[in-house]
Amino acid sequence: MEMEEFAAGDSWVHKLDPRVKILITLIFSIVVALNNHVSMVAISLILPVSLIICARLDFRPLLVRLGIVNGFILFLWLFLPFTTPGEIIYTLGPLTVQREGIHQALLITVKSNSIVLMAIAMLGTSTIFTLVHALSHLYVPDKLVHLFFFCFRYIHVIREEYFRLSNAMKIRGFRPRTNMHTYRSYSYLVGMLLVRSFDRSARILQAMKCRGFRSRFYILHHYEMKSHDYAVALSSAAFSAFILVFI
Amino acid sequence: MIRLRNICFSYAGREILDNLDMDIEASDRIGLLGANGCGKTTLCHIIMGLLTPTSGIVEILGKPMVSESDFAQIRGKIGFMFQDSDDQLFCPTVIEDVAFGPLNLGQTPEEARKTVRRTLKTLRLDGFEDRITYKLSGGEKRLVSMATVLAMEPEFLILDEPTTGLDEKTTETLIDILKESDLGYMIISHDRQFVKKMADKLLQMKDGKVCPSDWNNMKM
Known part of the structure; x- marks a missing residue:
């Protein structure tokens, strides 16, 4: 999608x-x-x-x-x-x-x-970014606007991680069947996905901080x-x- | 510019940095080498205030860095490029991502736009403004990450594995850009050819400490 x-x-x-x-x-x-x-x-x-x-x-x-x-x-x-x-x-x-x-x-x-x-x-x-900007122009509280934006952003990140992991499974010949091996592999996939996404989100925040982010988004397009x-x-x-x- | 004194850092019960001392001048062009997992990235994160050392003093531009707000003030002065460009780029378009830093530093949107255009030009990325960041190629992502850092007009750069995954041509571009600018920098890299070309000063990380080194005793 x-x-x-x-x-x-x-x-x-x-x-x-x-x-x-x-x-x-x-x-x-x-x-x-x-x-x-x-x-x-x-x-x-x-x-x-x-x-x-x-x-x-x-x-x-x-x-x-x-x-x-x-x-x-x-x-x-x-x-x-x-x-x-x-x-x-x-x-x-x-x-x-x-x-x-x-x-x-x-x-x-x-x-x-x-x-x-x-x-x-x-x-x-x-685009989501335009809407986020528009929301801040409409005086929607910053916290809500950030929540909305990062939800979108991290859904994207998690999705990418998911494809990366499931490709890694596929190239090693994994084919889902109705057995314990499949269930266990899928639970590893979900667990790994959570841990990795969490780590990545932490790194994204660090990178933002390094560029002077102080919990405020400035608007480029007026x-x-x-x-x-x-x-x-x-x-x-x-x-x-x-x-x-x-x- | 950067002074580290007696920095210790341990993670998950493992001592990564052990009473580390380090002095960096703004004009230094340093290559930092060391085995995988020896704490090079940790060291950078401590300099940027992303990790807090267990003990020790971080001093930047003569001021001791104690709290997050101390670091927030100097982050514009030291540009840090992450190992993975996907961590660095988070806005949908290149122009927004590159403008993010300048806007945080208080530039008006008009000034930020000018800064973006100028920075992209020096990086030979003219016309990239409206490209979608997550659809760029690996090399383009790295150069755009570089642009996001340079757009803040830092006084010193810290580059974590800048050439990993880059082809020769993009690596050459990166070399040209760094040579053209008069910025001091510290490069963490395993790419010996690259470090040899770029660094005047060689440091090696070993057993949680940083020590001066030269190419003769680097023959591993």
């Missing part, structure tokens, strides 16, 4: 001021999350979908991402229709399907997809709101307000 696969691009969506992107996503997500009308939530999809089309994102990786989200939602569909009390519309042996449950499951599905699409269209089209930033901010806010009216 590529980590910032949607961030490369030069559409106007990519070039939007990252502060605008964060704020729009936040407002939109709250408004959609609060809304309880399936039809209104479905209408809300218009905004993220049109932004994604404008950003000319690849559909295939997009579907993969949505697949992950909807994999979790699938579990809701396994339980909610049978467990939420309400009008019975179908009986399946000892199980009864209730209208309320279906409504709930549908609502959650559409909401999640709408919010995730919005996050992909807006946050996914910026942002300036341009007219199209204002336009997008206003129209998205108006759209969110429209959905809010029908809450």
Whole structure:
């Protein structure tokens, strides 16, 4: 999985001021999350979908991402229709399907997809570093910003270590099977991964200290709101307000 | 510039540095040799304040270094390049990584940008600004690491195994860069050819101590 696969691009969506992107996503997500009308939530999809089309994102990786989200939602569909009390519309042996449950499951599905699409269209089209900068411009406390940035950075580091270790296993003929040897080797892999990642993170911090790091990030790129930033901010806010009216 | 007195350091019950004394002048060009695991990297980390010695005094620019904040003040003056460039480079793009040090030292983004451009130019890395750091080749990573250190305009350099994994051409570039600058440095290396070319003064680390050496008694 590529980590910032949607961030490369030069559409106007990519070039939007990252502060605008964060704020729009936040407002939109709250408004959609609060809304309880399936039809209104479905209408809300218009905004993220049109932004994604404008950003000319690849559909295939997009579907993969949505697949992950909807994999979790699938579990809701396994339980909610049978467990939420309400009008019975179908009986399946000892199980009864209730209208309320279906409504709930549908609502959650559409909401999640709408919010995730919005996050992909807006946050996914910026690099993590840009977002980190934007967050500090928005006066988010430094500690939270650092936490966010280092989570990302170290996930990357751990991932690289993982590939290095698993390659080292492969070249010595390791093939996973259902036996003790496989389990033991995998537990070594995980243990080694933790220890090595910890060591590496300590070294990265040392290297940062050597370059004068004193728990503060300075910003190299400054942002300036341009007219199209204002336009997008206003129209998205108006759209969110429209959905809010029908809450 | 750097004075170490009676430095002891033990790790996991093993004495690594034993009453070590060392004096480094700002104009010194030192090659530090020694067997694997003899404590060369530990010594550097103690000079940079990344490790605290069990006992002994570290003095830099005439001031005794006691706390983390003492070291924080001098880290801009001594540039330290890590053995593994992947430890050194952590920003997504080259320009951000090289600008990290200058920004920490209080340069404005505009000044930092200029510093980055100038530094990349001296390292023959023009046009590397927007390259992604973790997609660089090994040699490029090493040179960019060098840039991140030089961008802070240090007065002295400590290079830990700078030529490991470099091809001849990149090693040559590194040699040219160091020869062109008038900076003093200490190089830790197993690459004898490289040390021979670069160092005026040879030190050897043995039994937790540093002693002067010359090429005649280095024939191991």
